[in-house]
Each structure stands twice: as structure tokens, then as C-alpha cells.
Amino acid sequence: xxxxxxxxxxxxxxxxxxxxxxxxxxxxxxxxxxxxxxxxxxxxxxxxxxxxxxxxxxxxxxxxxxxxxxxxxxxxxxxxxxxxxxxxxxxxxxxxxxxxxxxxxxxxxxxxxxxxxxxxxxxxxxxxxxxxxxxxxxxxxxxxxxxxxxxxxxxxxxxxxxxxxxxxxxxxxxxxxxxxxxxxxxxxxxxxxxxxxxxxxxxxxxxxxxxxxxxxxxxxxxxxxxxxxxxxxxxxxxxxxxxxxxxxxxxxxxxxxxxxxxxxxxxxxxxxxxxxxxxxxxxxxxxxxxxxxxxxxxxxxxxxxxxxxxxxxxxxxxxxxxxxxxxxxxxxxxxxxxxxxxxxxxxxxxxxxxxxxxxxxxxxxxxxxxxxxxxxxxxxxxxxxxxxxxxxxxxxxxxxxxxxxxxxxxxxxxxxxxxxxx
RNA sequence: GGAGAGGUGGCCGAGUAGGUCGAAGGCAGCCGCCUGCUAAGCGGUUGUGGGGAUAAAACUUCACCCAGGGUUCGAAUCCCUGCCUCUCCGCCA
Numbered sequence: 001x002x003x004x005x006x007x008x009x010x011x012x013x014x015x016x017x018x019x020x021x022x023x024x025x026x027x028x029x030x031x032x033x034x035x036x037x038x039x040x041x042x043x044x045x046x047x048x049x050x051x052x053x054x055x056x057x058x059x060x061x062x063x064x065x066x067x068x069x070x071x072x073x074x075x076x077x078x079x080x081x082x083x084x085x086x087x088x089x090x091x092x093x094x095x096x097x098x099x100x101x102x103x104x105x106x107x108x109x110x111x112x113x114x115x116x117x118x119x120x121x122x123x124x125x126x127x128x129x130x131x132x133x134x135x136x137x138x139x140x141x142x143x144x145x146x147x148x149x150x151x152x153x154x155x156x157x158x159x160x161x162x163x164x165x166x167x168x169x170x171x172x173x174x175x176x177x178x179x180x181x182x183x184x185x186x187x188x189x190x191x192x193x194x195x196x197x198x199x200x201x202x203x204x205x206x207x208x209x210x211x212x213x214x215x216x217x218x219x220x221x222x223x224x225x226x227x228x229x230x231x232x233x234x235x236x237x238x239x240x241x242x243x244x245x246x247x248x249x250x251x252x253x254x255x256x257x258x259x260x261x262x263x264x265x266x267x268x269x270x271x272x273x274x275x276x277x278x279x280x281x282x283x284x285x286x287x288x289x290x291x292x293x294x295x296x297x298x299x300x301x302x303x304x305x306x307x308x309x310x311x312x313x314x315x316x317x318x319x320x321x322x323x324x325x326x327x328x329x330x331x332x333x334x335x336x337x338x339x340x341x342x343x344x345x346x347x348x349x350x351x352x353x354x355x356x357x358x359x360x361x362x363x364x365x366x367x368x369x370x371x372x373x374x375x376x377x378x379x380x381x382x383x384x385x386x387x388x389x390x391x392x393x394x395x396x397x398x399x400x401x402x403x404x405x406x407x408x409x410x411x412x413x414x415x416x417x418x419x420x421x422x
Numbered sequence: 423g424g425a426g427a428g429g430u431g432g433c434c435g436a437g438u439a440g441g442u443c444g445a446a447g448g449c450a451g452c453c454g455c456c457u458g459c460u461a462a463g464c465g466g467u468u469g470u471g472g473g474g475a476u477a478a479a480a481c482u483u484c485a486c487c488c489a490g491g492g493u494u495c496g497a498a499u500c501c502c503u504g505c506c507u508c509u510c511c512g513c514c515a
Contacts, residue, residue, distance in 0.1 A: 004472095030494070037465090039472095039473075042472080042473065042484085043473065043474075043484095045484085046472095046473065046474090046483060046484045047483085047484090047485085048485060050484075052495070052496080053484090053496085055495065055496090056495055056496040057441075057496090059441080059495060059496075060441040060442075060496075061441090061442085063441075064441085068493085069495085072495085073495050074495085075495085076495035076496080077494090077495055078495095079495080080494085080495060080496090200505095203511095243432090243469095243470085309433060324473060332451095366470095374470095375470080
């Protein structure tokens with residue numbers, strides 16, 4: 001969420017940001033109106049409280065001296081009554097103000113291309129050349145089923161649509177990829193984390209999945225938990241409501257977790273194959289950094305994700321999302337898109353975002369500078385490094401051979417122990 | 423699942439017949455003093471968030487003793503609910 005003060009005192013800047021994001025700036029009007037009334041009322045209430053506190057002290061003094069306090073006591077009671085009346089109104093205003101504030105998206109960084117939708121995203125760079133095939137490429141689901149390593153029919157029997165059953169070398173490929181990615185990330189200084197996969201409401205709210213995206217989440221009943229849609233949630237929440245020391249930063253984490261998503265509203269999209277599942281594996285990286293470093297860290301985080309694709313020799317491109325296509329909380333996002341021969345196009349395999357202080361303000365993650373008073377909000381970044389299911393897709397499709405086998409990328413051979421899946 | 427105990431500031435730890443308690447004391451931190459170094463010692467200081475005031479401070483005020491309600495003129499202290507932690511028994515990967 002944004003800083004209330006910023007919205008209040010620098011409204012023009014926020015309006016400009018909303019316009020660039022293709023949002024209707026009038027969503028601010030209500031917020032500002034509520035905020036004004038809230039502050040006015042707050043001042044009145046605090047004034048009354050001061051009066052009451054003084055009277056209470058007076059009462060205490062009188063009682064200690066065994067003197068009569070009944071008249072002043074009455075006065076205090078009256079003030080108290082009038083306070084609680086106003087407090088009710090204040091509570092309502094606070095609630096509304098907070099709700100309105102949560103609807104305002106973050107401010108895009110100046111370097112983010114302005115645009116309406118994904119059509120105006122900007123390609124930053126390309127790496128690798130798609131292989132020339134002397135045979136018609138197959139889709140990964142055909143490859144997977146022919147090799148007997150992915151079983152969609154039985155997954156449907158066990159769970160339902162949008163689930164998959166990995167078998168034999170397919171299952172091993174998943175495991176090989178998570179180890180490969182974790183090993184690579186930890187070698188770069190990311191600390192490995194294995195977090196809870198079910199989290200409480202506070203955690204989901206802290207990173208912004210709630211209340212806005214309730215429909216995207218799986219939830220348990222009694223007791224109530226949410227299944228994480230990404231490791232970003234539990235890992236970012238590691239430091240929720242903490243005040244870190246300046247020299248604790250930067251903090252780099254990497255975590256492998258399964259991810260669970262309802263995919264509500266995506267009916268008809270990517271219904272076949274592994275691309276869009278209710279459950280998928282992902283290795284995530286999360287950074288907590290000082291504000292002045294966050295854009296530098298963003299580039300490096302993106303490079304780290306790219307490095308995995310390079311080592312797997314998978315052609316990809318880097319896309320800067322435009323203002324209209326960026327996520328609600330992000331100030332800048334690069335998507336990594338990998339080449340899929342089966343679809344003859346690039347598809348997202350990683351998303352690397354800088355949230356600046358948008359998440360940490362909400363989650364209460366601050367730090368203290370050496371020798372300075374007060375606290376500042378930490379900046380957070382995260383990215384997939386990488387989505388494993390989609391990496392499997394990319395490997396199957398890019399490494400498919402004419403005879404129907406799939407060779408194993410060199411970097412993975414130590415993890416797979418074989419040269420090819422036949 | 424059964425039976426108990428408890429959640430206080432960066433940490434440890436006081437504070438229950440409700441009243442100058444934002445909270446004693448200790449440790450850690452910071453500033454100064456002292457001692458030729460080190461250690462010790464002495465004095466002072468150190469929470470977070472919001473509002474007002476200010477050029478900015480100083481200043482002032484409100485809130486915060488797990489969370490949310492309640493009682494009261496007044497609650498860290500009393501009552502209810504929830505969450506969490508710990509100990510013992512049972513069960514279990």
C-alpha cells in the first residue's frame with residue numbers, strides 16, 4: 001500500500017501514476033474525503049481524551065486525599081460518553097480509509113514503459129536462438145505421454161482438471177530441477193528456506209494477496225489456512241513486523257515450494273498440458289534491501305534468474321512490463337519468457353519484480369540506519385528462479401529429438417544420471 | 423484429545439486489593455567523565471506509530487504492556503473471546 005501522507009500531500013504524483021497505469025484517478029476522491037474527515041475527527045477526539053485524562057488524574061488526587069470528587073466525576077463521565085460516541089464514527093472512517101487505500105496500486109518507476117496492456121510491453125533483450133528442427137515439433141503433453149513420464153488422465157482421476165501426475169524420469173526431472181536451481185541460487189548467496197505451505201490470513205494480507213485476490217486462493221476450513229500461491233508469501237512474511245538493523249541488509253532468500261492456485265477466471269486458457277496447473281513447483285528468490293539499492297538489486301535478481309535459463313541453454317527473452325500490464329503491487333517488473341517450439345512462441349517462465357516499500361509498509365518490515373533516529377521501510381523484490389513446471393515444458397519441447405526421445409541438458413546430467421529420456 | 427502454566431520495551435525481568443506506569447531494576451546500545459593500555463568505575467541518555475506546531479527541530483498531545491471486545495471517571499492490572507507459547511499424559515509421521 002502507499003503512504004497515506006504521500007497520497008494526501010502529493011496527490012498529483014499519485015494521480016499521474018494512476019493514469020499511467022490506466023486506472024481511473026477518481027478512485028482517490030473517496031479516499032481523500034474520508035481521510036480528511038478522519039483526521040478532523042481524530043483531532044477532536046484526542047482533545048477530549050486529554051481533558052478526560054486530566055480529570056481522571058484530578059480524581060485520583062482527590063481520592064487519595066479522601067476528598068469528595070463526585071462533581072468532577074460526573075463531568076468526566078460526560079466527556080467519556082461523548083468520546084465513545086465519536087469513536088464509533090472514527091472506527092468506521094478508519095476502516096473505510098484503510099480499505100480505500102488498499103485499492104490504490106503502487107507507483108510505477110520512471111523507467112517503466114507507459115502502455116495500456118501487454119501489447120505495449122517492451123522487449124529488452126534476447127538470448128539464444130531457437131533450434132532448427134528438421135521435423136514437426138510436438139507439444140510437451142504429447143511428448144510426456146509418449147514417454148510415459150506425464151499422466152494427465154490419471155491425475156484427473158485422482159484430483160481433477162489442471163493437475164498432473166509425473167512418473168519415472170518425469171518425476172525425477174522435477175526433482176533434478178529443484179535441486180539444480182537451489183544449488184545455483186545458494187551458490188550465489190541466497191539462503192535456502194523451506195517455509196510452511198499453509199499460512200494464516202495475516203500473512204496473506206501482508207504480501208497483498210488478500211483481500212483483493214481471495215478468489216485466486218485455496219483455503220482450508222477448520223482451522224482456516226490458505227495454501228500459498230507462491231513462496232513469496234511465507235518468505236516475505238519471515239520478517240513481518242520486524243525492525244531490522246541496517247547491517248542485516250541485504251537479505252537474500254531462495255525457497256523451493258509447491259504453489260497452489262485456483263486459476264479462477266482462466267477457463268479455456270492453457271487447458272492442456274503443464275502450463276497452467278492448480279499445483280506446481282517453483283523455486284523463488286526474495287530480497288530485502290535498502291531503498292537506494294533496490295533497482296540495482298532488481299537487475300541482478302533478474303540476471304540470476306536468466307542465468308538458470310542460460311545454463312540450461314533455453315532460448316529466452318526479457319520483457320519489461322508496461323505500466324498497464326504490471327501487477328498491482330509492483331513498481332517494476334521484468335518477465336522472462338522462454339521459447340516453446342510446440343507453440344512456436346515465447347511463454348512466461350519467470351517474473352522478477354521490485355515492490356519498493358509497497359509490501360513492507362503493509363507488512364511492517366522496517367530497518368534502522370546506524371546513528372539515525374527513526375525507521376525506514378525496507379524494499380522487497382522477488383522473482384521466480386524458476387517455475388519448475390514450465391521449465392519441464394521448455395526442456396521437453398526444446399530438447400525433443402526426431403526419434404521421440406528427449407535429451408538432457410548438460411547442466412542437468414549430474415542430477416539426472418542419464419543422457420536422455422527415451 | 424485430556425490436565426495445568428503463561429504471553430510486559432532490543433533482550434532479561436518487576437509490576438494483581440484498578441489511579442501521575444510508557445511502565446522499577448539489570449543487560450545491551452549511545453554520549454560524556456575518570457583511569458598511562460585492557461577490564462572495571464561514575465554521570466547522563468536510548469521504544470514504535472499517529473495528530474498538532476515548526477523552515478526544520480525543540481515542543482505538545484493521543485495511542486500502544488499478544489490480538490479483539492467489555493466493565494470503569496480511569497486498566498499492563500478486573501471480565502469475556504481468540505491466537506500463540508510452555509510442561510505433563512495420550513496419540514502419531
